[in-house]
Amino acid sequence: MRTPLQRFRIPTRFRPVGLLPFFSFVALFLLWPAVSLFRLALQPTKNSEISAIHEAITGQYLESFIYTIKLSLLTALLGVLFGSLLAASVLRIQRPKWFRHFMTSFTGVAANLGGIPLAFAFIAALGTQGLITKLIDSFGINLADTGFRISNFAGITIVYLYFQIPLMFLIMVPAFDGLRATWAESAASLGAAPWQYWRHIGLPLLTPALLGGFLLLFSNAFSAYATAYALSSGGARLVPVQIRFFLQGNTITGKDNLGYALAAWMIIIMFITMTGYLIIRRRAEKWQQ
Amino acid sequence: MSALEFINVSKNFGGVQALEGFGLALAQGELVTLLGPSGCGKTTALRIAAGFETSDSGSIVVNSTDIAARPAHQRHMGMVFQSYSLFPHLNVRDNVSFGLRVRGIHSDERRKRAEEMLDLVRLSDLGHRMPHQISGGQQQRVALARALATEPHVLLLDEPLSALDAKIRVEVRDEIRRLNRDLGVTTLFVTHDQDEAMSISDRICVMNNGVIEQVGSPRDVYNNPSSSFVAHFVGSINTLHKGNTRILIRPENLVLTTHDENAQWRGVITDITFVGAFTKISLRLENDDTPISVLAISAQIDNSITIGLNIGINEAAQ
Amino acid sequence: MKRVGKAWPYIFIALAIIFFIAPLLSMARFAFQRIPVISLGKNNLFKKWTADGLLVTLRDPEFKHSLSVSLKVAFFTVIVLLLMMIPTTLLVHLSTPRWRGLVETVTILPYVVPPIALVVGVSGTYRSIAPWFLASNYSLVPFYAILAMPFTFRSLDVGIKALDLRTLVDAARSLGSSSLRVMWNVLLPNLRTSIVNATFLTITVVLGEFTIASLLLKRTLPMYMAQEQGREPQGALGLGLLILVLTTLLFTLVGMMRRKNSASNVPQQINSGMVP
Numbered sequence: 117m118r119t120p121l122q123r124f125r126i127p128t129r130f131r132p133v134g135l136l137p138f139f140s141f142v143a144l145f146l147l148w149p150a151v152s153l154f155r156l157a158l159q160p161t162k163n164s165e166i167s168a169i170h171e172a173i174t175g176q177y178l179e180s181f182i183y184t185i186k187l188s189l190l191t192a193l194l195g196v197l198f199g200s201l202l203a204a205s206v207l208r209i210q211r212p213k214w215f216r217h218f219m220t221s222f223t224g225v226a227a228n229l230g231g232i233p234l235a236f237a238f239i240a241a242l243g244t245q246g247l248i249t250k251l252i253d254s255f256g257i258n259l260a261d262t263g264f265r266i267s268n269f270a271g272i273t274i275v276y277l278y279f280q281i282p283l284m285f286l287i288m289v290p291a292f293d294g295l296r297a298t299w300a301e302s303a304a305s306l307g308a309a310p311w312q313y314w315r316h317i318g319l320p321l322l323t324p325a326l327l328g329g330f331l332l333l334f335s336n337a338f339s340a341y342a343t344a345y346a347l348s349s350g351g352a353r354l355v356p357v358q359i360r361f362f363l364q365g366n367t368i369t370g371k372d373n374l375g376y377a378l379a380a381w382m383i384i385i386m387f388i389t390m391t392g393y394l395i396i397r398r399r400a401e402k403w404q405q
Numbered sequence: 406m407s408a409l410e411f412i413n414v415s416k417n418f419g420g421v422q423a424l425e426g427f428g429l430a431l432a433q434g435e436l437v438t439l440l441g442p443s444g445c446g447k448t449t450a451l452r453i454a455a456g457f458e459t460s461d462s463g464s465i466v467v468n469s470t471d472i473a474a475r476p477a478h479q480r481h482m483g484m485v486f487q488s489y490s491l492f493p494h495l496n497v498r499d500n501v502s503f504g505l506r507v508r509g510i511h512s513d514e515r516r517k518r519a520e521e522m523l524d525l526v527r528l529s530d531l532g533h534r535m536p537h538q539i540s541g542g543q544q545q546r547v548a549l550a551r552a553l554a555t556e557p558h559v560l561l562l563d564e565p566l567s568a569l570d571a572k573i574r575v576e577v578r579d580e581i582r583r584l585n586r587d588l589g590v591t592t593l594f595v596t597h598d599q600d601e602a603m604s605i606s607d608r609i610c611v612m613n614n615g616v617i618e619q620v621g622s623p624r625d626v627y628n629n630p631s632s633s634f635v636a637h638f639v640g641s642i643n644t645l646h647k648g649n650t651r652i653l654i655r656p657e658n659l660v661l662t663t664h665d666e667n668a669q670w671r672g673v674i675t676d677i678t679f680v681g682a683f684t685k686i687s688l689r690l691e692n693d694d695t696p697i698s699v700l701a702i703s704a705q706i707d708n709s710i711t712i713g714l715n716i717g718i719n720e721a722a723q
Numbered sequence: 724m725k726r727v728g729k730a731w732p733y734i735f736i737a738l739a740i741i742f743f744i745a746p747l748l749s750m751a752r753f754a755f756q757r758i759p760v761i762s763l764g765k766n767n768l769f770k771k772w773t774a775d776g777l778l779v780t781l782r783d784p785e786f787k788h789s790l791s792v793s794l795k796v797a798f799f800t801v802i803v804l805l806l807m808m809i810p811t812t813l814l815v816h817l818s819t820p821r822w823r824g825l826v827e828t829v830t831i832l833p834y835v836v837p838p839i840a841l842v843v844g845v846s847g848t849y850r851s852i853a854p855w856f857l858a859s860n861y862s863l864v865p866f867y868a869i870l871a872m873p874f875t876f877r878s879l880d881v882g883i884k885a886l887d888l889r890t891l892v893d894a895a896r897s898l899g900s901s902s903l904r905v906m907w908n909v910l911l912p913n914l915r916t917s918i919v920n921a922t923f924l925t926i927t928v929v930l931g932e933f934t935i936a937s938l939l940l941k942r943t944l945p946m947y948m949a950q951e952q953g954r955e956p957q958g959a960l961g962l963g964l965l966i967l968v969l970t971t972l973l974f975t976l977v978g979m980m981r982r983k984n985s986a987s988n989v990p991q992q993i994n995s996g997m998v999p
Contacts, residue, residue, distance in 0.1 A: 131819045135826065138811040142829055142872075145865040149844030150836045156847050202739050205732035221978045225971045226743060231933045232948045233963035234746075240960060241749035245760045248745055278746065281739070298490035301457055302548075304477035305484035306504035307555060312478075316507070320494050339837030342933035346949060356839040356934075363843055363938060376847055379840035386835045394831070402537070 150383060157377035172377035177358070181381065184338060184355045187269060191276040192333035196326060198277070199284020199333075206285075207292050220289065223282035235346035238275045242266050267348035275343060280333050287332065291325035324400030331393040335386055355382060406469060408433045408591035409454065409559045414463030416449055416615075423449040425615045427463070431559070434589040436582070438602040441612035442638070447595045448563060450612075454593065455561050456480045467558050483552030483590075487564040489544040491536040497523070497547050498532035504555035522550040525587075526580065542573035546580060553590065560585070560592040566601060578605055599639050603627070611635045643697040645670060645690075656700035658721045661686065663709065668717025672697065677712060679703065686710070688718070747967070754961035776957025777965065783955075786962075789947035792860050796943065797929040800867040801922050804875050807868070809918070812879040813910065816888055830876040833869050838934040841866060846938065860941055867929050875921040882917030886910075916980060923977045927970055 157169040173181065206219050241248045242259070243266050249259045265271050295318060303313040341356040348357075355378055362375030407430035414427040424446045431437050439447035452458040454465055456477030464471045472480055491500050499506075501522050502515040510518075523529045526546040531539055539547070545565060552560060562581065566574045582605050585592045596602055602609050603623045611618045611626060611634075619631040630636035633653065642653050647669065662668050672688035675696070684703045689696055699718065710716070757771040780786055815823040836844075845866065849857050856862050891913070895905045911918075933945040944966075951959040 131814075132822055134814045135811060135819065135822060138807055138826070139829070141807055141865070142832065142869070145845075146832060146836060146841070146869050149841060149848050151844075152848045153840065153844040198739075201735055205735045205739075208732040209736070217978070221971075221975045222743070224978065225967075225974045228927065228931070228974075229967065229970075231931055232945050232952075233750075233931075233967055236948075236952070236960050236963045237746035237750040240753040241746040247749035247752055247760060247763075250760045250763065278743070281742075296488070296490060298486045298488055299492060301455070301477070302484060302486065302490050302492075302551075303503070303507075304457075305455055305480070305482050305557075305561070306507065306551065307478050307481065308503070308507040309478050312507045316503070317492055317494075321492075335834065339839065341837070341839045342937075342945070345933075345937075346952075356837065359839055359843055360938065363846060375843055379843040382837055382840045383835060386837060386840075390831065390835050402535075 153380045157380040168373035168377035183353045188334045188337040191337045195280030195284045195333045199281045200288045203288035223285045226282035231342035287329040328396045335389045410466040412464045414460045435607045436585045436592040438594045438606040438609045440602040445612040446615040483557035483560045485548045485562045485565045501551045522554045526550045562594045656698045659699045662717040665717045670718040674714045777961030780958025793944040799864045804868045842935045842938040871925040878917045878921040
C-alpha cells in the first residue's frame with residue numbers, strides 16, 4: 117500500500133520500529149508491574165500452605181471482595197438509572213439553550229471529581245458534624261440513630277453516586293441524541309403506541325449504551341480508592357483499602373504476598389468487565405454508523 | 406367521498422404562519438404533490454396529516470371521520486421520510502413487518518406478508534440483510550414496503566427522493582408511481598423539485614408562504630399558471646414587454662429569427678447550452694438588458710448561431 | 724396527567740441539582756464559617772464568614788512545596804505523553820495502519836489495571852531492583868503518563884481522523900515540503916485542539932491523583948490536603964474547594980474550545996482516569 121510517508125523510504129517491514137518507544141514504555145511501566153503481581157501472588161504467604169492468590173479468595177478476603185462487588189454493582193445500577201433519567205430530563209428541556217451545555221460541563225467535572233475533595237465535601241454534608249445531618253436533625257430525625265454513617269455501605273454508596281450519575285449522564289446524552297426523531301415517527305405511523313416504540317425500538321437501541329455504561333460504572337467504582345480511603349481513614353472493608361494495609365504493614369504480618377494477590381484478583385475482575393465493555397461497543401458500532 | 410381532506414387548517418409556529426386556511430381533498434387512489442420552496446408549509450401540512458404536529462384550527466378528514474384529535478399511532482397512515490429511517494437493529498424483513506407486529510399479528514402471517522411486500526418492491530432476496538448492508542435506494546424501497554405493509558389509508562411521502570443519487574432517484578420515483586397505481590393507495594407526496602412533481606403527480610398543489618397558490622394537473626399548472634409565483638416556480642419563464650404590457654413566456658414558446666427585420670424583440674446571444682434534443686440559448690435584450698432564454702430543438706440550430714450574434718426573437722405561433 | 728408528564732423533568736433536575744450542590748455548599752460553609760455546626764441557627768447563618776483558614780494553608784511552606792511538586796510532575800507528564808503519543812498516533816495513521824488496532828487496544832489497558840493494583844505491582848518490582856527510582860518525586864511521571872494515555876490517544880486519534888491526513892500531507896508534498904516540515908508546519912497546528920485538550924485533562928488528572936502518590940509516599944498536592952485535614956481542617960477544605968473551582972473553570976474552557984471546533988460530540992472527559 118502506498119502511504120504518504122513513502123518519502124522516508126523505510127522498507128515496509130521496518131516501519132513498525134517507530135512504535136517501539138510506545139510499546140517499550142507500556143511494557144516497562146504497566147505490563148511488567150501488572151504481570152509481576154501474578155508471579156508474586158502465586159507464592160504462599162507466611163504460615164500458610166496455599167498460594168496467596170488462593171488465600172485471597174477465602175475467609176475475610178472473600179468477604180471483602182463480595183462487599184466491594186456489591187457496592188460496585190449497587191452504585192453502578194443506581195448510577196445507570198439516575199444518570200439516564202437525568203440525561204432524558206435535560207434533553208427534554210429545549211430552552212434555554214445554554215442549560216444543556218452547562219449541565220454537560222458540570223457533569224464533566226463531577227464525573228472526574230473523586231478522591232480527597234469529594235470525601236471532604238460529603239463529610240462536611242453528611243458526616244456526624246455535617247450540615248445536612250444537622251438539617252435533617254432539625255426535622256427530628258437523627259441520622260446516626262438510623263445506622264447511617266458516611267463510611268458504611270449506605271454512606272459510600274451515596275458518595276460514589278456523586279461521580280457515577282454524572283458519568284452515566286455523559287454516556288447517555290450522545291446515546292439519546294443518536295435516537296432519531298424519524299424512528300419514533302415511523303414507529304408511530306406504523307401503529308406503535310409510545311410504550312411499544314420504547315419496547316421494540318428505543319430500548320433495544322439504547323441497550324449497548326446502558327450495558328456498556330453499567331460495566332464502565334462498575335469498573336469505576338470497583339477501582340476507586342482515594343474517596344473510600346479518605347472517608348473512613350483506612351478502616352473500610354473495600355478491597356483497594358485492604359491492599360494498602362498489606363503494602364504498609366508487610367513487616368508486621370509477613371503477608372505482603374496477599375496484597376499482590378488481592379491486586380491480581382482486581383485486575384482479573386477488571387479484565388472481564390472491560391472485555392465485556394469492548395465486545396458490546398464493537399457490536400453496537402456496526403449499526404451505529 | 407375523498408380519501409383525505411384538509412379543511413381550513415392553520416398552524417402558527419412561534420409567530421410564523423406555517424399554514425393559513427389550508428384546504429385540499431385527495432380522491433381515492435390519487436397521487437397529489439405538495440410543491441413549493443422550503444418553508445412554504447408543505448411539510449407542515451404532511452406532518453399534521455400524519456399526526457406529528459397538531460393544527461391550531463381546522464380538521465383532517467379520512468373516510469368521513471375527523472381524525473385531527475387522534476394520536477399519530479391511531480391514524481393508520483404510511484409514512485416515508487427523506488432519511489429512510491429504517492430501524493437499524495432490525496433486519497429488512499423485521500422492518501417491513503414491524504407494523505404488523507405491533508398489531509399483534511402472528512409471526513407466520515407477518516413473515517408471509519413481509520415476503521409479499523418485498524416481492525412488490527423487488528427486494529425479496531434481501532429480507533435477512535441489515536439496513537446498513539444495503540444501498541440508499543434499496544433502503545428507501547424497504548421503507549416504502551414497510552409503510553405499505555399495513556395497508557394504510559394514505560401514504561405520506563416527505564421528500565423521499567432527495568437523499569438519493571440522480572439515477573436511483575428516477576428508479577425509486579417510478580417505483581412510487583407504480584405502487585400508487587397497482588395498489589390504488591392514495592398518496593400525498595411532498596417535494597421542492599418541480600421535475601419530480603411534474604413526472605409523478607395526478608395533481609400538483611403549489612404552495613407559498615403557508616397558502617395554496619394553485620391546484621391542478623401538471624399540464625394545467627405548467628401551461629396556465631394562476632400567478633407569477635407559480636409560473637416562475639414551475640418551469641422557467643421569461644418576462645418580456647409587449648408595448649406597455651408585461652408578458653410571461655416559456656422558453657420553448659419563443660423562436661429565434663435571423664431574417665425577420667420586424668421581430669418582436671432583438672437581443673445578443675450570451676451563451677449556448679446543448680442539452681441533447683434541445684439547445685438552450687441565453688440572450689440579453691437589446692433595449693433593456695433583460696436576460697432571457699430560448700429553448701430550441703437542437704436539429705433546428707445551425708452553425709450560424711454563435712455567441713455575440715444579434716438576433717431577432719418572436720413569440721411562437723400557438 | 725399531562726401536567727405531571729411535563730413537570731417531571733424539572734422536578735428530577737431540581738432534585739439532582741440539590742444532590743450535587745448540597746455537599747459543595749456544606750464544604751464551603753465548613754471552610755469559611757467559624758461557627759460549629761452544633762450552634763448554627765437562623766440568627767447566625769451569615770455571621771463569622773472568613774477565609775482565614777484557607778489563607779493560613781496557602782501561606783504554609785509545605786503547601787507551596789507540595790504544589791510545586793505536583794506542578795513539576797504535571798509538566799513532565801505532559802511532555803513525556805505528548806512526545807510519545809503524537810508520533811505514535813501519526814505513525815499508525817500514516818505509515819503503519821495495520822498496527823492501529825493493536826495500539827488502540829494497548830491504550831485501553833490502563834483501564835484494566837486500577838491505580839491501586841498498578842502501584843502495588845510497581846512497588847513489588849521497582850522497589851527491589853531500582854530503589855533510587857522510586858525515591859525520586861519524578862518516578863510518578865511515567866505512571867501518571869500511563870493513567871493519562873487512554874484519553875490522550877483518543878483525543879489525538881479523533882483529531883487526526885477529522886483532518887483527512889492523507890490529503891493534507893499530499894497537498895503539502897505537492898507544494899514541495901519535506902516530511903519533517905510537513906509534520907511541524909501542517910500537522911501540529913491542525914492538531915492544536917486535540918493537544919490542548921489532552922494537556923488540560925492530563926493536568927487535572929495529575930493534580931487530583933491520590934492513590935499512587937499516597938502509596939509511594941510522595942508529597943503531592945492531594946497528599947498534602949489529606950494530611951492538612953487533620954491539622955487545619957478549614958484550610959484543607961477551603962483548598963479542596965479552590966481546586967474544584969479551578970478544575971471547573973479548566974473544564975469549561977476545554978468544553979468551549981471543543982464546541983468551537985469539535986470533531987465529535989462524544990465528551991472526551993469520560994473516564995479521564997482521574998476517578999477516584
